[in-house]
Amino acid sequence: MNFDLLLAATPIIVILTLMLGLRWNAARAGLFGWLSAILIASLGFGAGLHLLAIAQAKSLLLTLDVLLIVWNAFLLYRVTDEAGAIDIFSSALPNLTRDRAMQALLIGWIFASFLQGVGGFGVPTAVTAPLLVGLGFSPISAVVIPSIGHAWSVTFGSLASSFQALMAATQLPGETLAPYAAAFLALASIGCGLMAAHAAQGLGALRRLALIIFLLGTLMGAAQFLIATSGLWNLAALGGSLVGLVGGYFAARFAGASDPPEMTETVSGRQLLLAFTGYIALVALTLAIQLIPPVREALSALMIQIRFPQVQTSSGYITPAGFGRQIPILRHAGTILAVSSLIAFWIYRWTGQVKSGSGTRILSDTIRRMASSSLGVTAMVSMAVIMAHAGMTEVLANGLSSGVGTFFPLVAPWIGALGAFITGSNTNSNVVFAALQLRTAELLGLQAAIILAAQTTGGAIGSVVAPTKIIVGASTTGAAGEEGAILRRLIVYVALLIALTSLVTIFVVRALPA
Numbered sequence: 001m002n003f004d005l006l007l008a009a010t011p012i013i014v015i016l017t018l019m020l021g022l023r024w025n026a027a028r029a030g031l032f033g034w035l036s037a038i039l040i041a042s043l044g045f046g047a048g049l050h051l052l053a054i055a056q057a058k059s060l061l062l063t064l065d066v067l068l069i070v071w072n073a074f075l076l077y078r079v080t081d082e083a084g085a086i087d088i089f090s091s092a093l094p095n096l097t098r099d100r101a102m103q104a105l106l107i108g109w110i111f112a113s114f115l116q117g118v119g120g121f122g123v124p125t126a127v128t129a130p131l132l133v134g135l136g137f138s139p140i141s142a143v144v145i146p147s148i149g150h151a152w153s154v155t156f157g158s159l160a161s162s163f164q165a166l167m168a169a170t171q172l173p174g175e176t177l178a179p180y181a182a183a184f185l186a187l188a189s190i191g192c193g194l195m196a197a198h199a200a201q202g203l204g205a206l207r208r209l210a211l212i213i214f215l216l217g218t219l220m221g222a223a224q225f226l227i228a229t230s231g232l233w234n235l236a237a238l239g240g241s242l243v244g245l246v247g248g249y250f251a252a253r254f255a256g257a258s259d260p261p262e263m264t265e266t267v268s269g270r271q272l273l274l275a276f277t278g279y280i281a282l283v284a285l286t287l288a289i290q291l292i293p294p295v296r297e298a299l300s301a302l303m304i305q306i307r308f309p310q311v312q313t314s315s316g317y318i319t320p321a322g323f324g325r326q327i328p329i330l331r332h333a334g335t336i337l338a339v340s341s342l343i344a345f346w347i348y349r350w351t352g353q354v355k356s357g358s359g360t361r362i363l364s365d366t367i368r369r370m371a372s373s374s375l376g377v378t379a380m381v382s383m384a385v386i387m388a389h390a391g392m393t394e395v396l397a398n399g400l401s402s403g404v405g406t407f408f409p410l411v412a413p414w415i416g417a418l419g420a421f422i423t424g425s426n427t428n429s430n431v432v433f434a435a436l437q438l439r440t441a442e443l444l445g446l447q448a449a450i451i452l453a454a455q456t457t458g459g460a461i462g463s464v465v466a467p468t469k470i471i472v473g474a475s476t477t478g479a480a481g482e483e484g485a486i487l488r489r490l491i492v493y494v495a496l497l498i499a500l501t502s503l504v505t506i507f508v509v510r511a512l513p514a
Helices: 003-021 025-044 048-084 085-096 098-120 123-134 141-149 159-171 175-228 232-256 269-275 277-292 293-299 333-348 359-392 390-401 405-423 424-443 446-466 468-476 485-511
Strands: none
Touching: 003 025, 003 359, 003 390, 003 485, 025 269, 025 359, 025 390, 025 468, 048 123, 048 269, 048 277, 048 333, 048 359, 048 468, 085 098, 085 232, 098 123, 098 141, 098 175, 098 232, 098 485, 123 141, 123 468, 141 446, 159 175, 159 232, 159 424, 159 446, 175 232, 175 405, 175 446, 175 485, 232 405, 269 277, 277 293, 277 333, 333 359, 333 424, 359 405, 359 468, 390 405, 390 424, 405 424, 405 446, 424 446, 446 468, 446 485, 468 485
C-alpha cells in the first residue's frame, strides 16, 4: 500500500479500531482520532500551525452547527416525555398495528424519512430514536433503525442540499443528474426498509413484511423519482415520504390485522394530538420556513459567518479562502427544535400535563445527558476538518480511484461513503469528491451521471455511520458510551447497501455505455 495513503487513513483506522475493537465510546476514540490527525497532518502532509489553527476554527463552527441540533432535539424529547406524551403515543400505536416491526418501519423508516425531507443533519434519528425507546425498543436498536431507515432520503432531503452541492461541484444541470440519482435512491429505499425491519425483529420480520416493504419502498422511491425528474428536486424526498406516510397507514392496518388482540387503553384524538404537539410544531415551522420565500428570507438576516483566508500545506495542497460553515441562527434546525420545545411546553403547561418545577428538571437532565456526547462531536468534527485541509481526504479518494482502473464503477459508491463518513455529511462528500468522480469518469470514458449517482447514493448511505451522527442518536436515547456497539450493528447494513449500489452501478455502466 502507498505510504501516503496509509498515513492518510490512519485517523480513520484509529477511530474504527478503538470503537469497534476496543469498544471505546466516541468521546475517547474521537480524542485520539483528532490527535492522530493533527500529528499526521503536520509531520506527514506539511500542515503548519497556521493551517491547523484555521482548520480548528472552522471545525468549531461546524461543531456549533451540530450541537444546536443535538441539544435541542433531546430537549424536545424531554419536554414531550415529561408531559407523558411518549406513554400516550406508546399506547396509541398498537391500536394501529400490534406488529413490532411494522411499528419500527412507521417511525424509523417512513416518519424518519419525512423528517429528513423537512429537516436536516441528525434530526431524523434524534427525533425518532427516543420514540422507539418509548415503545420498548432497546436504545441501540432505537438508533440503528432510523439511522439506516432514512438513508435513501438524504440526497433529496433538506431541500435537496446534497443534490445542490452535487450540481455546484460538477457544474452539471439537475436535469442531467436527477434521473440516475433518483433511480439509484429508489432502489435504496427498498433496501433501507428491509434493513430497518431486520434491525427491529430479525429474519422473521423480513419474511412477514417483505411484500409490504417492497410496495411501500417502490411507492416512495417512484414518487421521489417523478418529483426530482420534474425539476422539483428540492421537494422530492418530502413528496416521496408523504406518499409513504399515507401508504404506511393502510399497510399498518393490514399488517396488524391478524395479530392477537392486546389490551391497550383507548387514546382519544385530543390526547394523541396533544402528544404530538411538539412534533407537529416542528414540521409546521420547518415547512413554513423552507417553502415560504419571504419567511425564509426574513429569518436569514441573522447569520453567523466568518471568512477564512487561503491556507496551503508545504507540499502544495491548497484550501481556498472562503466562508466557513454559515449558520442562519433564526432558521436553523436547532432553533426550530428549540421553538417547538417551547411551544409544546407552553401547551402542556396550559393543559396541566406538566407541573411546576418541570422546566428546571427538563433543563438539568438535558445538560447532564448531553455534556459527554458533545465532547465526542467536537473531536470527530475537528478530525474531519483537519484531514480535509491537510489534503489527507483527497489522498484517500485518489488512492481508491487510481488503484482500480476499469472497476472504478464498483468503487465510486465507496468513495462517496468515505467522504460522508469523514465529513459527517453527504453534502460535504459531494463538495469534496464529486469533481474527482466526474474527472475520473471522463478519463475512463464512463457516463458521468451514472458515476455521480453512485457518488451521492454512497454518500447518503455512508453518512449514517458518520461518528457525529451516531453520537447524535446515542445521546438522545440514553445510549451515550455505546456508540461502538451502534457502529458495529450499523456498519453491516451500510456495507451491504453500498455493495448492492456498487453492483447496480457497474451493471448500469455496462448496459448503457457512454
